Amino acid sequence: MNKPVVSIAKCKNYEPDEVAKAVKASLAHLEGISSFVKPGDKVFVKINLLMASKPDEAVTTHPSVINAVVKILEEAGCKVIVGDSPGGPATRGRLERAYRRSGIIGALEGTNAELYRGFDGIRMPCPDGKLIKSFEVLDIVPQVDKIITLPKLKTHMLTGFTGATKICYGFVPGMVKATYHSTLPDPEDFSDMLLDLTELINPTLTIMDGVVGMEGKGPSGGNPKHVGAIIASTDNAALDMTAARLVNLEPKDLTILRTAMKRKLVSGNQNDIEVVGDTLDNFSQISFEPAIRKKKRGIRIPRPIRRFLVKRYMSQPVPLKARCNGCGDCMRACPRQCIQIIDKLAVMDYDKCIRCFCCHELCPERAIDIE
Ligand code: SF4
Numbered sequence: 001m002n003k004p005v006v007s008i009a010k011c012k013n014y015e016p017d018e019v020a021k022a023v024k025a026s027l028a029h030l031e032g033i034s035s036f037v038k039p040g041d042k043v044f045v046k047i048n049l050l051m052a053s054k055p056d057e058a059v060t061t062h063p064s065v066i067n068a069v070v071k072i073l074e075e076a077g078c079k080v081i082v083g084d085s086p087g088g089p090a091t092r093g094r095l096e097r098a099y100r101r102s103g104i105i106g107a108l109e110g111t112n113a114e115l116y117r118g119f120d121g122i123r124m125p126c127p128d129g130k131l132i133k134s135f136e137v138l139d140i141v142p143q144v145d146k147i148i149t150l151p152k153l154k155t156h157m158l159t160g161f162t163g164a165t166k167i168c169y170g171f172v173p174g175m176v177k178a179t180y181h182s183t184l185p186d187p188e189d190f191s192d193m194l195l196d197l198t199e200l201i202n203p204t205l206t207i208m209d210g211v212v213g214m215e216g217k218g219p220s221g222g223n224p225k226h227v228g229a230i231i232a233s234t235d236n237a238a239l240d241m242t243a244a245r246l247v248n249l250e251p252k253d254l255t256i257l258r259t260a261m262k263r264k265l266v267s268g269n270q271n272d273i274e275v276v277g278d279t280l281d282n283f284s285q286i287s288f289e290p291a292i293r294k295k296k297r298g299i300r301i302p303r304p305i306r307r308f309l310v311k312r313y314m315s316q317p318v319p320l321k322a323r324c325n326g327c328g329d330c331m332r333a334c335p336r337q338c339i340q341i342i343d344k345l346a347v348m349d350y351d352k353c354i355r356c357f358c359c360h361e362l363c364p365e366r367a368i369d370i371e
């Protein structure tokens with residue numbers, strides 16, 4: 001059987017010329033963009049737009065990467081639409097603010113690409129899903145010829161890692177996301193759902209922004225860290241595995257990758273993946289702090305038992321009084337409606353809390369810690 005191929009290109013910084021060169025190099029190692037799209041294709045470029053966050057905060061896909069990919073696709077004769085469905089309630093105002101603050105609107109200047117401003121979902125059958133047999137996804141999915149995703153290399157409090165697989169969660173519209181958080185609180189169940197969804201969406205190509213990633217309490221509350229890589233592949237699990245190794249995160253400690261390994265979507269052996277372009281050794285000094293979420297690290301509790309122990313087993317979200325301004329974003333995003341704002345401070349009902357960490361992920365003030 002052929003090995004999955006992952007292409008890595010060094011990229012020192014976000015200067016547009018540097019990024020364009022690196023994206024082109026990463027694609028050249030995969031035989032070029034013309035092996036993925038043809039003139040006249042309508043292509044949806046799915047970015048990571050978790051929330052309204054500035055590019056240097058390393059929460060969202062950097063505008064330079066988006067600009068480079070859009071230009072390459074337009075040169076190949078494609079019609080490009082760029083977008084995402086951020087976390088939390090879907091409103092026009094929130095979406096516009098996220099596109100503006102993250103630099104996405106600026107990234108499309110000088111191109112003919114459109115921004116996706118839809119909210120509607122369409123139900124698609126997923127007969128081969130292990131856990132989920134149909135998904136509600138953004139209505140853009142069946143309207144385009146190809147989908148290319150641009151994830152950011154980050155840690156994640158719930159799934160350990162967010163990359164080529166986790167980015168597909170943005171295809172689930174707005175607060176429909178809360179349904180899965182609510183019904184699948186166990187991280188392995190949630191990861192199984194993400195893997196089902198990724199197989200359904202089946203992106204043509206994934207190009208990861210690993211120039212500056214995020215370590216620690218990601219995907220929004222961690223610390224930006226320079227990695228210096230653009231990573232591309234058609235195999236999402238292999239890409240995530242390689243990206244995790246690139247930053248010295250142990251794949252079997254990352255729930256999303258451990259679940260992918262159990263499903264035999266990727267082996268735990270990096271030698272089973274063909275890395276082309278720059279090698280992992282070129283980045284050997286980079287080491288990411290993992291997203292810590294177990295109270296007792298090292299103890300593996302079987303999934304069926306863990307489902308009943310979730311509250312005792314997991315860390316919990318803790319609002320920081322000095323930072324919280326009572327804006328209520330966390331309250332509106334909570335899938336269990338177990339947050340109240342009292343005297344301008346978020347207050348959690350821990351008996352109802354399922355430890356999904358959506359509040360931590362979406363707080364614009366980084367005012368929710370995980371303890
Ligand atoms: S914790 Fe964050 S999101 Fe929640 S009310 Fe406070 S500042 Fe707003």
Ligand code: SF4
Nearest residue numbers: 334353354356357359
């Ligand atoms: S309080 Fe936070 S972690 Fe708990 S269910 Fe609500 S959003 Fe999830």
